[in-house]
Amino acid sequence: MDLQQAREEIRRADREMAALFERRMAAVRAVAAYKNEHGLPIEDKAQEARVIARGCEQLKDEALRPYYVRFLQDTMELSKQLQRQLISGRSPSGAGSARLTMELGERSYDIIVRRGCLQEAGSLLNLDRKVLIVTDEGVPAAYADALAAQCRAPQRCTVAQGEGSKSLPVLERLLEMMLQAGFTRSDCVCAVGGGVVGDLAGFAASSYMRGIDFYNIPTTVLSQVDSAIGGKTAVNLGGVKNIVGAFWQPKRVLIDPDTLKTLPSRQRSAGLAEALKAGLIADAQLVSLFERGETEARIDEVILAALRVKKAVVEADERESGLRKILNFGHTIGHGIESVTGLLHGECVALGMLPMCSPEIRARLLPIYETLGLPTQVRADPEAVWAALLHDKKAHEGAISVVRVNEIGSYCIEDMAPAALRPLIDLVVRP
Numbered sequence: 001m002d003l004q005q006a007r008e009e010i011r012r013a014d015r016e017m018a019a020l021f022e023r024r025m026a027a028v029r030a031v032a033a034y035k036n037e038h039g040l041p042i043e044d045k046a047q048e049a050r051v052i053a054r055g056c057e058q059l060k061d062e063a064l065r066p067y068y069v070r071f072l073q074d075t076m077e078l079s080k081q082l083q084r085q086l087i088s089g090r091s092p093s094g095a096g097s098a099r100l101t102m103e104l105g106e107r108s109y110d111i112i113v114r115r116g117c118l119q120e121a122g123s124l125l126n127l128d129r130k131v132l133i134v135t136d137e138g139v140p141a142a143y144a145d146a147l148a149a150q151c152r153a154p155q156r157c158t159v160a161q162g163e164g165s166k167s168l169p170v171l172e173r174l175l176e177m178m179l180q181a182g183f184t185r186s187d188c189v190c191a192v193g194g195g196v197v198g199d200l201a202g203f204a205a206s207s208y209m210r211g212i213d214f215y216n217i218p219t220t221v222l223s224q225v226d227s228a229i230g231g232k233t234a235v236n237l238g239g240v241k242n243i244v245g246a247f248w249q250p251k252r253v254l255i256d257p258d259t260l261k262t263l264p265s266r267q268r269s270a271g272l273a274e275a276l277k278a279g280l281i282a283d284a285q286l287v288s289l290f291e292r293g294e295t296e297a298r299i300d301e302v303i304l305a306a307l308r309v310k311k312a313v314v315e316a317d318e319r320e321s322g323l324r325k326i327l328n329f330g331h332t333i334g335h336g337i338e339s340v341t342g343l344l345h346g347e348c349v350a351l352g353m354l355p356m357c358s359p360e361i362r363a364r365l366l367p368i369y370e371t372l373g374l375p376t377q378v379r380a381d382p383e384a385v386w387a388a389l390l391h392d393k394k395a396h397e398g399a400i401s402v403v404r405v406n407e408i409g410s411y412c413i414e415d416m417a418p419a420a421l422r423p424l425i426d427l428v429v430r431p
């Protein structure tokens with residue numbers, strides 16, 4: 001075959017391949033519709049292995065096998081991309097139900113937001129293996145019970161409620177439980193609870209046997225709108241928050257807003273502060289929901305909108321090398337307040353956001369806080385807050401990078417001299 005003939009042959013093959021590709025993708029569309037309808041995961045490693053094995057059997061030229069495997073892998077990657085695009089954000093079974101996909105290459109995962117999805121965990125997660133269910137004493141036991149009932153081999157660890165459980169001794173307890181129960185690389189950990197349980201269980205999953213699958217079923221507003229996605233896991237050490245941890249993305253996140261029915265209203269409001277944060281930096285419509293006092297009635301929408309903001313930021317900067325820092329809006333002063341008061345994390349973030357907004361926006365936020373019962377000021381020693389902030393930022397000298405909001409739905413990052421930051425604390429902390 002000369003060059004001319006070879007090129008003609010390639011053109012013919014490409015024409016046939018284009019037609020075959022269209023046929024294949026039409027079938028992929030049908031698969032996506034089925035998976036969407038039945039809540040099945042997009043990724044199916046066993047099926048992919050079967051496709052490759054079958055493909056290799058059909059190939060006559062052995063020397064081409066590695067190339068063909070690569071070709072099939074690329075084709076399946078495209079199929080998954082199409083499925084994600086078709087399924088992402090679409091409601092599989094009516095209103096109040098959505099599936100987002102955190103697009104992080106091979107660490108991509110689905111986030112399902114649906115009332116009642118905790119009861120469907122058996123079909124949405126792979127629970128046909130050993131599962132360490134991590135929950136805390138404040139989370140109604142019925143939630144972990146519902147999950148355990150759908151697992152083949154559940155192990156349950158119920159830790160004390162509160163930040164104190166994000167510690168090395170409690171982490172050790174979880175790891176020992178897995179070791180004693182003979183957990184292997186193919187088993188998994190599932191958190192059922194708020195951000196404390198999620199951060200702790202996620203870190204345990206990241207470190208056991210150098211990392212096993214992790215599922216998150218968040219049950220507080222804060223964890224549903226924010227902490228359950230993004231892959232930050234950690235425990236505290238020596239009084240320093242989140243100082244020992246890992247980036248470890250979950251394999252899937254199930255968000256069942258029905259679980260919020262039992263959450264005390266103070267916890268709800270504190271969690272909503274993180275959703276408001278997302279709106280202030282990136283979604284003016286979400287802030288409008290707050291201004292109209294509709295967050296309770298439209299909590300599912302609030303959750304989705306906040307998740308969309310976080311998802312986009314994490315996709316752009318998974319490991320917080322830049323953009324992801326905008327999610328720390330309100331946290332610089334907020335963390336300082338958290339260190340010296342007994343306020344909840346979300347309440348401190350709410351306070352921390354106020355000085356970082358323009359005076360006009362601050363004035364618009366105050367009625368929102370009042371409606372939600374969030375503090376607009378706190379009694380504490382401003383100097384102690386200041387000292388904690390500097391310790392947190394390890395920045396006695398040099399500039400501190402902060403996020404500011406001068407227009408709702410957008411942000412700017414500013415390097416502030418520590419001295420310029422100090423008076424801002426007085427806006428929300430009174431001795």
Ligand SMILES: NC(=O)c1ccc[n+]([C@@H]2O[C@H](COP(=O)([O-])OP(=O)(O)OC[C@H]3O[C@@H](n4cnc5c(N)ncnc54)[C@H](O)[C@@H]3O)[C@@H](O)[C@H]2O)c1
Pocket residue numbers: 136137138139140161162163166193194195196197199219220221222223226227228229230231232233241242259260261262263264267271345346
């Ligand atoms: N990983 C991240 O990206 C990230 C982001 C923000 C915050 N966090 C972390 O999240 C933690 C705070 O999370 P949180 O606000 O969810 O607190 P939390 O986990 O302590 O939960 C708050 C309280 O609510 C109880 N609870 C949980 N679900 C309940 C339910 N459905 N009904 C009744 N009670 C329930 C818990 O027992 C607990 O007492 C902090 O440790 C913070 O550092 C992590």
